[in-house]
Amino acid sequence: QKEVEQDPGPLSVPEGAIVSLNCTYSNSAFQYFMWYRQYSRKGPELLMYTYSSGNKEDGRFTAQVDKSSKYISLFIRDSQPSDSATYLCAMTPYNNNDMRFGAGTRLTVKP
Amino acid sequence: EAGVTQFPSHSVIEKGQTVTLRCDPISGHDNLYWYRRVMGKEIKFLLHFVKESKQDESGMPNNRFLAERTGGTYSTLKVQPAELEDSGVYFCASSPETGLNTEAFFGQGTRLTVV
DSSP, rough: OEEOHHHHHHHHEEEOOOEEEEEEEETEEEEEEEEEEOHHHHHHHHEEEESSSSEEEEEEEEEEEEETEEEEEEEESOOGGGGOEEEEEEEEEETTOOOOOOEEEEEEEEE | OOOOEOOOOOOETTTOOOOOEEEEETOOOEEEEEEOOTTSSEEEEEHHHETTEEEEEEOOOTEEEEEHHHSSSSSSEEESSGGGGGEEEEEEEOOTOOGGGOOOOOOOOEEEEEO
């Protein structure tokens, strides 16, 4: 079993839709949870991070962490064609620099 | 401010040859990380430098891989001799003194193809 599971998609939605991206994990030691966005031929770009459980909102993006279920989510409201990219979840134990990534979900937002 | 830069962007070499990848972190970032993504797999950690010292190299696959960071500035990752399974995208990332992965900035990656 992989430490971090993420459905690779692809996921295609119409412009304006709410997008839900998810990851599950098995290591209860993970404390920091990140979402990265990666455009084609580019490096991952940090979108949001949360520490432990709870929600965090930044504009159209909301990250949720449910440690009891070992489940994290990223919601994108009013999705735009410019949101089309691969979204990677990543997580790490406290003060540990070995990030564990999900496989990434490829998202396409159609105009 | 310049971001993390990697050279070359793409390299094609024959099995058995040597390749050296370079990473220039963001100026002032003491922490430098190497990651790689092989075809069909997730991005995986290779190693972590704090300044010129290797903090954690638990992800290095074998002794054909050698990473250096002379003077605590840029870093190189040498693969010698390269094998077919080394093909993939190699990412470098850097972060400030805190060392938290939450602040890691990635380069665009070097796509390595071993034929």
